[in-house]
Amino acid sequence: MTGHLNIYGVYVPMLLVAMLAAYLVKSLLGTLLQRLGFYRWVWHPPLFNLALYVMVLGVLFNLCARLAS
Template structure:
């Protein structure tokens, strides 16, 4: 995995791309958790959301790093 991705000649940091992917996944998971009323069991919802995002960002980055290149 290289440090940058090229989108039509513009180089973008790979970590930014993986952060956007993790943000999208985080939004979907938070909607599901809110629909099943999971947040009534969480002490600090904002801290939980931040932790969820960081865990997803690490997971997406690790998967991208270990994925075979085309």
């Protein structure tokens, strides 16, 4: 996934777009897991949230790479 996204003449790295999308998806998943009571079983919620973000970012990065080729 190389390249940039042109938004009205401003070039934005695709990685930044993927990171913002991953943050939004992670926030939605975190809210859903909080309402379901999943965090009662998690030892360290901030560490779990970081791992969840990294996993979502990896999935989005792979999806974007497959769609670009």
